Amino acid sequence: xxxxxxxxxxxxxxxxxxxxxxxxxxxxxxxxxxxxxxxxxxxxxxxxxxxxxxxxxxxxxxxxxxxxxxxxxxxxxxxxxxxxxx
Numbered sequence: 001x002x003x004x005x006x007x008x009x010x011x012x013x014x015x016x017x018x019x020x021x022x023x024x025x026x027x028x029x030x031x032x033x034x035x036x037x038x039x040x041x042x043x044x045x046x047x048x049x050x051x052x053x054x055x056x057x058x059x060x061x062x063x064x065x066x067x068x069x070x071x072x073x074x075x076x077x078x079x080x081x082x083x084x085x086x
Contacts, residue, residue, distance in 0.1 A: 003030045008080060009058065010037030015049035022055055032056070035083055037076045038064040 005025055007018055025032045036058035040046045050057060062079035064072055 005030055005032045006035065007032055008035045008037065009055075010039045010064070010076070012040070012045065012049065015046075015053065015055065019049070019053035019055050026056075034058040034060075035080060036061040037079070038062045039072055039076070 007022065009015055009018055022032055022034070034056060036046070038046075038061050049055060060079075060083045062076060062083070064075050064079070066072075067075070
């Protein structure tokens with residue numbers, strides 16, 4: 001059985017922390033499923049980290065976008081449930 005890991009990314013600190021973990025998982029042959037909440041969606045707040053830190057492109061981007069904090073959280077939780085469960 002191949003181990004599978006779900007990594008949820010959405011904000012700059014998460015991208016930075018995820019880069020070495022993702023590299024180690026790939027090196028160990030562990031399947032990683034990357035889910036991007038999309039709360040940061042411009043190049044300088046998101047894509048630059050994938051590019052510069054060699055993080056694989058996400059399997060799913062929820063495209064959370066802008067909105068009130070509670071609304072964003074609800075959108076993320078709903079999207080994570082639909083994408084990662086099952």
